[in-house]
Amino acid sequence: MSEPETLTVDVNGFPTRIWRKGSGPKIGFLAGFGGLPRWVPFLDELAKTRTVIVPSVPGFPGGDRGHSVLDSHLDWLLAVRELLEKADLAGADLAGSSVGASLAAEVAALWPAMVRKLALIAPFGLFDETDPPTDPWAQRADAVPGLMVNDPEIWKALKAVPDGANSVEWPIEQVRASESAARIFWPLGNTRLEKRLRLIQAPTLLVWGEHDKIMPRSYADKFAAGIAGKTEVRVIPGAGHLAELDKPAETAAAILAFLG
Amino acid sequence: MKLMWFHLMPYTELPADFREANPSVWVDIHSSLFDPKRAHLMYNDFMDELEYAAQCGFDAVCVNEHHSNGYGLMPSPNLIASSLARRTTDTAICVMGNSLALYNPPTRVAEEFAMIDVISGGRLIAGFPVGTPMDTCYAYGTNPSQLRQRYHEAHDLVVRAWTETDTFAFNGRFNQQRYVNIWPRPIQRPHPPIWVPGGGSVETWRWCAEMDYVYCYLSYYGYKAGRATMDGFWAEMERLGKPKNPYQAGFLQFIGVGESRQHAFDLYAEAAEYFYGRCLHVDPKWATPPGYTSEGSQRAGIESQIRKAADSNVRGKSTGERFASVAREMEAIVDNGYVIIGSPDEVAEQLREVAVNLNVGHLMLLLQYGNMSKDLTRYNTKLFAEQVMPKLKDLHSGWDDRWWPKPMDASLRAAVPAFQPRLAAE
Numbered sequence: 027m028s029e030p031e032t033l034t035v036d037v038n039g040f041p042t043r044i045w046r047k048g049s050g051p052k053i054g055f056l057a058g059f060g061g062l063p064r065w066v067p068f069l070d071e072l073a074k075t076r077t078v079i080v081p082s083v084p085g086f087p088g089g090d091r092g093h094s095v096l097d098s099h100l101d102w103l104l105a106v107r108e109l110l111e112k113a114d115l116a117g118a119d120l121a122g123s124s125v126g127a128s129l130a131a132e133v134a135a136l137w138p139a140m141v142r143k144l145a146l147i148a149p150f151g152l153f154d155e156t157d158p159p160t161d162p163w164a165q166r167a168d169a170v171p172g173l174m175v176n177d178p179e180i181w182k183a184l185k186a187v188p189d190g191a192n193s194v195e196w197p198i199e200q201v202r203a204s205e206s207a208a209r210i211f212w213p214l215g216n217t218r219l220e221k222r223l224r225l226i227q228a229p230t231l232l233v234w235g236e237h238d239k240i241m242p243r244s245y246a247d248k249f250a251a252g253i254a255g256k257t258e259v260r261v262i263p264g265a266g267h268l269a270e271l272d273k274p275a276e277t278a279a280a281i282l283a284f285l286g
Numbered sequence: 287m288k289l290m291w292f293h294l295m296p297y298t299e300l301p302a303d304f305r306e307a308n309p310s311v312w313v314d315i316h317s318s319l320f321d322p323k324r325a326h327l328m329y330n331d332f333m334d335e336l337e338y339a340a341q342c343g344f345d346a347v348c349v350n351e352h353h354s355n356g357y358g359l360m361p362s363p364n365l366i367a368s369s370l371a372r373r374t375t376d377t378a379i380c381v382m383g384n385s386l387a388l389y390n391p392p393t394r395v396a397e398e399f400a401m402i403d404v405i406s407g408g409r410l411i412a413g414f415p416v417g418t419p420m421d422t423c424y425a426y427g428t429n430p431s432q433l434r435q436r437y438h439e440a441h442d443l444v445v446r447a448w449t450e451t452d453t454f455a456f457n458g459r460f461n462q463q464r465y466v467n468i469w470p471r472p473i474q475r476p477h478p479p480i481w482v483p484g485g486g487s488v489e490t491w492r493w494c495a496e497m498d499y500v501y502c503y504l505s506y507y508g509y510k511a512g513r514a515t516m517d518g519f520w521a522e523m524e525r526l527g528k529p530k531n532p533y534q535a536g537f538l539q540f541i542g543v544g545e546s547r548q549h550a551f552d553l554y555a556e557a558a559e560y561f562y563g564r565c566l567h568v569d570p571k572w573a574t575p576p577g578y579t580s581e582g583s584q585r586a587g588i589e590s591q592i593r594k595a596a597d598s599n600v601r602g603k604s605t606g607e608r609f610a611s612v613a614r615e616m617e618a619i620v621d622n623g624y625v626i627i628g629s630p631d632e633v634a635e636q637l638r639e640v641a642v643n644l645n646v647g648h649l650m651l652l653l654q655y656g657n658m659s660k661d662l663t664r665y666n667t668k669l670f671a672e673q674v675m676p677k678l679k680d681l682h683s684g685w686d687d688r689w690w691p692k693p694m695d696a697s698l699r700a701a702v703p704a705f706q707p708r709l710a711a712e
Binding site for chain 2: 036097202206213
């Protein structure tokens with residue numbers, strides 16, 4: 027696993043990290059709940075055949091405090107669109123997970139020319155009171171790893187302080203990632219994305235971890251029914267909410283096969 | 287020295303196995319535990335107790351705001367305060383307070399506080415808490431990432447609504463209101479004194495110091511744990527070159543007065559253990575909405591844990607960690623200083639130390655807590671007023687309390703007749 031190239035762009039005055047690795051047609055990836063404090067194997071899987079470009083969501087690791095100036099949903103969507111443009115992803119394939127998948131879906135709905143094909147891993151954005159998602163912000167700390175991924179050790183390793191990192195600032199950055207997600211999705215995760223799904227023309231793959239404990243599987247069908255473009259649902263055996271962390275090879279393979 | 291009588295209004299009949307059988311006293315406490323007809327009696331007892339405290343000569347009666355909470359039955363303290371405004375005459379009414387970010391528009395707080403101030407003839411202390419995570423982010427669904435920004439903006443709106451003479455437009459980040467012009471206007475000019483309960487964050491110390499507001503630490507963990515927080519406030523005041531006037535501070539303390547220490551121990555053990563055992567049984571999952579604790583406070587907390595500093599007992603711990611480590615047996619409750627007990631002399635002696643060591647001019651005293659009966663509450667209150675209060679009144683007399691209400695001249699105030707129900711025979 028080699029290190030990616032790191033670029034920094036400005037979004038609303040905040041330096042925002044963009045990772046880039048590989049060659050071939052571009053694919054963007056917007057991270058899920060908790061963000062990406064470090065490079066993960068899933069991105070290497072994509073980089074085998076693609077130029078993978080990973081802009082940090084504002085407030086996520088690498089996204090500084092960019093969330094702090096985003097008050098309305100429109101603020102968020104404009105920031106993400108600007109970020110994708112600055113990451114040279116306009117018109118490329120776009121994948122996202124969880125929180126990031128919801129933002130990817132929004133961009134595809136509002137600016138169809140921005141996205142060629144779309145891959146969404148268990149996106150946030152809808153709320154069905156007969157089958158509500160788990161509240162990710164009302165959890166005892168020791169319960170979070172097992173909710174986010176099927177193998178809690180993977181989450182713990184992702185969030186562990188690396189050698190040489192600032193042991194005070196690192197945990198604050200991890201809280202900030204959760205706060206950033208809360209800033210968009212508190213309290214229910216419902217951004218009324220349902221109203222905009224019909225604007226998504228891009229062919230869309232919906233990926234769900236078999237053991238997702240955050241977002242019920244029924245939401246895959248809701249997304250599929252709402253999206254105007256052709257859709258396909260793929261379940262990743264043995265994976266939790268953030269399927270790309272539990273099963274990097276399988277998740278990447280499903281996405282790459284769909285994108286063609 | 288000001289001695290203020292504070293009521294939390296706890297539901298007094300939580301079952302003995304409450305801790306074992308229920309996940310939390312707060313947010314998702316089950317409705318089946320609430321009997322409205324029993325609560326009718328509780329509310330009326332509690333309001334009697336507040337009125338009794340006023341009669342006994344306490345300087346103020348205090349109420350506060352909680353939501354979905356088994357130990358705080360005042361989602362709207364303003365309702366209780368308005369009743370107290372009619373049923374008391376000279377006692378200050380301290381609403382501690384209204385969680386500003388929860389009101390839409392926050393102008394509502396300016397209006398209701400102005401009403402209480404006008405009805406009471408200018409006796410209101412206006413408390414502005416941010417509110418706990420349980421109250422604000424969970425029970426009320428406020429976004430934790432915006433809570434403090436909304437709080438500060440709401441504060442600005444309320445103060446302008448009280449002080450500007452002409453109708454104005456408020457063009458805030460979160461609140462826009464084309465015509466702000468509250469009626470009534472508060473009696474106290476420029477506005478009722480503003481007191482801010484804080485939890486030990488650096489930002490709140492600085493803000494209170496800069497705004498010249500009273501900083502209050504309303505902890506349930508007593509003077510030993512409170513020391514570091516109050517020291518932090520005074521260090522910030524000193525850094526800013528401000529005088530260390532003890533009246534710019536308030537501190538909450540549980541009290542149990544008896545004939546002797548052992549007598550008090552025996553009298554108050556049940557109520558204290560009810561409070562620390564059942565009332566503070568809060569599921570830690572409700573304690574840490576991300577963004578609620580500022581990054582500055584997180585940093586201070588992590589650094590203090592790294593240093594193993596003495597203050598890491600309370601500061602630097604999340605609300606959840608605090609709840610988890612609470613002492614719940616009377617022996618430890620007293621040893622830790624959560625509740626000060628003893629004979630009147632012993633209580634006075636300990637409170638003098640608290641007031642001097644913490645440099646606090648406003649002591650907010652909890653003389654009812656947990657399932658304490660009305661009789662015991664009256665006993666505690668009366669004994670304190672008669673035998674403890676006189677021994678403390680002279681403290682801090684060299685300082686001017688610039689943060690106390692300035693009511694109308696008593697001779698100009700309305701006479702409030704006692705309620706006289708018509709006899710059935712009439």
